[in-house]
């Protein structure tokens with residue numbers, strides 16, 4: 253990169269893929285445009301497949317706060333230089349501190365690696381980063397669009413099939429339409445119906461018994477809120493921080509990055525939790541769980 257070149261311009265100059273194999277004539281249908289589906293689509297496109305992605309949501313869903321992605325998954329971006337660079341710019345490396353519910357520090361400062369078991373920690377050779385899920389998702393989706401892989405929204409797959417010769421697989425959509433391909437990848441999450449085709453029985457996801465309230469705000473919103481703005485600054489050198497407050501019944505986690513702050517409350521599922529990344533309960537419903545703990549951080553009044 254020349255000294256005059258801006259980061260945006262340097263990204264533009266990177267190729268979308270190191271080397272794409274010639275078309276192999278294999279058609280692929282990926283069901284689900286979560287991180288898993290988008291990753292499969294990207295890799296299959298690279299080896300020359302003709303790929304399309306079906307997603308049941310009517311448009312891209314940019315909810316969610318942040319998640320941690322380990323070196324094995326991030327390594328899969330190596331052959332996509334531009335996306336790899338875009339994703340590396342999104343990663344953040346927070347310092348962690350763990351407190352009890354009365355606000356006293358019990359462990360920390362810690363690096364993200366320090367919370368892994370010794371065996372896993374020793375096997376990892378590089379840093380682990382935390383990513384804004386909406387931004388990472390958007391970067392992956394934009395990459396696929398750039399290279400011409402269609403991601404079709406509003407395509408609700410209700411069933412899967414194989415034809416009798418076993419040479420084609422396919423999906424049935426909500427409106428009854430049937431579409432087939434040489435290969436179908438079911439990346440439609442924990443309620444996928446694909447087990448009917450490939451397994452002799454359903455292996456259902458097991459409830460953990462826990463539920464979580466989560467919210468993320470752009471920092472401009474939070475700066476108006478004296479409590480959060482003052483108590484959760486960036487650390488020296490602008491480093492992000494993650495503050496956890498752990499007790500037997502509830503855990504609260506605050507994650508402060510350069511331009512965002514997120515708040516999560518984990519609690520026992522009393523049967524009222526609804527499984528969704530797009531649910532907007534009132535703040536009071538979350539605060540009920542921590543009403544006896546005055547020292548715990550609370551979300552902004554404007555949460556919704």
Ligand SMILES: Cc1cc2nc3c(=O)[nH]c(=O)nc-3n(C[C@H](O)[C@H](O)[C@H](O)COP(=O)(O)OP(=O)(O)OC[C@H]3O[C@@H](n4cnc5c(N)ncnc54)[C@H](O)[C@@H]3O)c2cc1C
Pocket residue numbers: 283284285286287288289290306307308309313314315316317318319320385407408409410439440441442529
């Ligand atoms: C909107 C959203 C926000 C999230 N936010 C966070 C977060 O902030 N922090 C975190 O730790 N994890 C978050 N997750 C979970 C995390 O992304 C996943 O656990 C992880 O990435 C595994 O990804 P996946 O692609 O296997 O499954 P998922 O991420 O669950 O993706 C499955 C996709 O398949 C689609 N789908 C489901 N059924 C059908 C169907 N019948 N037909 C077509 N498409 C279908 C879903 O709409 C979804 O887009 C979020 C997931 C979603 C969907």
